[in-house]
Amino acid sequence: MKKLLLSALPLFLFGCGQEAAVETEVVAESEVAAVAEMAPAIESNPNKNAYFGDTHIHTVLSFDAYLMGTRRTPDEAYEFAKGGAIEHASGFMMQMKKPVDFLAVSDHAFYLGMMRELNTEGSAYSDHSLSEKVRGATSAAGSVAGFQAVLGHMRDRDPNSVDDLDDREIRRSAWQEIIESAERHNDPGNFTTFIGYEYTTSGPESQNLHRNVIFRNDNVPSIPFSRLDSLNPEDLWAWMDSNRDQGIESIAIPHNSNGSDGWMFERTYYRSDKPIDAEYADLRMRNEPLVENSQVKGTSDTHPLLSPNDEWADFEIMPIRVASTLASRPEGSYVREAYLNGMLMEEESGINPYRFGVIAASDTHNAAGSFEEDNYWSKTGLMDIEPHLRGSVPLPNSDPDDPQYAQGASQYWGASGLAGVWAESNTRDAIFDGFRLKETFATSGPHIRVRFFGGHDIDGSLTDADDVIGAAYASGVPMGGELDRDGDRAPSFYLWASKDPDTESLQRLQVIKGWIEDGERKEAVIDVACSDGGEVDPDTNRCPDNGAEVDITTCETTAGKGAKEMSPVWQDTNFDPAQRAFYYVRVLENPKCRWSTWDAIRAGVTPNPSMHATIQDRAWSSPIWYNP
DSSP states (O other), X not given: OOEEEEEOOOOBOTTTSSBOOOOEEEEEHXXXXXXXXXXXXXXXXXXXXXXXXXXXXXXXXXXHHHHTTOOOOHHHHXXXXXXXXXXXXXXXXXXXXXXXXXXXXXXXXXXTTHHHHHTSTTSTTTTSTTHHHHHTOSSHHHHHHHHHHHHHHHHHSOTTSOOTTOOHHHHHHHHHHHHHHHHHHXXXXXXXXXXXXXXXXXXXXXOBOOEEEEESSSXXXXXXXXXXXXXXXXXXXXXXXXXXXXXXXXEEEEOOGGGSTTOTTOSBSTTSSOBOOHHHHHHHHHHOOEEEEEETTEEOSOOTTTOTTOXXXXXXOOOBOTTSSSBOOSTTSOHHHHHHHHHHHHHHHSOOSOXXXXXXXXXXXXXXXXXXXXXXXXXXXXGSOSGGXXXXXXXXXXXXXXXXXXXXXXXXXXXXXXXXXXXXXXXXXXXXXXXXXXXXXXXXXXXXXXXXXXETTOOGGGGGSSSHHHHHHHHSEETTOEEEOOTTOOOEEEEEEEOOTTSOOEEEEEEEEEEEETTEEEEEEEEXXXXXXXXXXXXXXXXXXXOOOEETTTTEEOTXXXXXXXXXXXXXXXXXXXXXXXXXXXXXXXXXXXXXXXXXXXXXXXXXXXXXXEEOOEXXXXXXXXXX
16 A cells, blocks of 8 residues: 655744654555545635634733733633633623634733743742732732732843743743644634734833734744843844744734834834834835734724824824823824835835734733623723723712712723634635735724725726626735836726624725825825715715714614615726825724713713713725835
């Protein structure tokens, strides 16, 4: 009988200096065929399906989640994502209205698994000076004290000495738990898991520079690269390149640029006056094709000070830096401005480090994302589970005539967000390919689906095609793509969006355009489709008000308003073939009550007047770039 030699999983262990030993076994060819025959066929759609997921989940293995009371494991995070109910640190059960399609557990690489060791009787760290504080993190006050103690340890230790909590074997063991959990729950065709982690670095004054690192498959390094290895993101990218040379493929996804104080999208190298050059741009774009533009800690799409003519720019803005009360400078902190600055750099020097697509994620520290306004449990376990702790209702014993509210960061947080990707199948390879192609979109929580195509041969007849999407792929490029100049012809765009059946209907569909004109950055917001029979005013580029309202005493919304689906073809009448430009889609739902208003109604009090009472959830596509 002919034999085939099959190798076990090849793990290249970066940093160990040795290639992992590979065990082999001889398997009969007939046995291989039998296994293949038993495997169910995986549906593949060349026009691609929309898949929703979360790439930013913290469990018991993250130092901060542990201190917040979270004891839920990666296995439980995956069960929650598949639609199951799991227990919150305070004791109630968390469950979504519907499952997601993919998930990556992304625990912090530094101190990975270490808080559990500090709190494990008989462990080598059970008598550490921090152990008592860690053991005491069983209430909101205890969590705050434990968190402050660990951050103090990080801040006050000698930077030239080895951190006594940087135990590489514990980090490696916890990393193996994450790997094994992802492998247990990966179900190609039905539910996809990604092996990942968070690289958590920052500037000296809480300038947030965090990234999630997501691996394509189960070929991963033996230990993740953390801030204890280097605080410089450029060193992370170099590590990723080194892994790639060994066949280990990954991407990094920056998050909370809104809390970076302008550090996330600078025009120089990290902590340097050296201008960004082609080498930097290539390194960054190779490793960071995507960015989070929405999550629990606010929206990073744009800011009212950066987009004063965008009426919808003031959406879930977090004005402070991550883990700080310091203000965060808007310039250099928001995605739309980064797109403009990238094109300006391209105009000046031919390089652009900011051609990234977008996703959203939760950044939950409860092992379970909170995506629904009326089913909200915030982010930080015991520290903000009570409404008064997150500022939505007055503090206990507050004077009813002069109510006082908590002023913590969680007052700015929201029920966001979800990553969307167009992929041929619900598998690691197909979804990761979608990430690489930037055929991705972001939502602030709902399962809104968005498509976006641009091309010189797209016109109104596209919507009459038997296969609209197939025709769109044939005559243009999807979101994340690039359009080159075709004489003086203006490109046209096909937009499509459909509502989440469990939330509000769609109110309007918009194109966000950015361009460079005479060396200056310009932007415009253009409504291109209106609900309820409305027509776009050609002078203002705005839809009329569709009459959708919210009763904030009951959270009832106006019935019968809004659209289930929108699908226009649009052409830019102000197109200049000589100007660099980007275009992306934003779709807005009808308004509904924000989570803070739901808290107030349930508590029988008036909503906090300093918080938005309602919210218009939304989705954003990745851009299409036009190159003159």
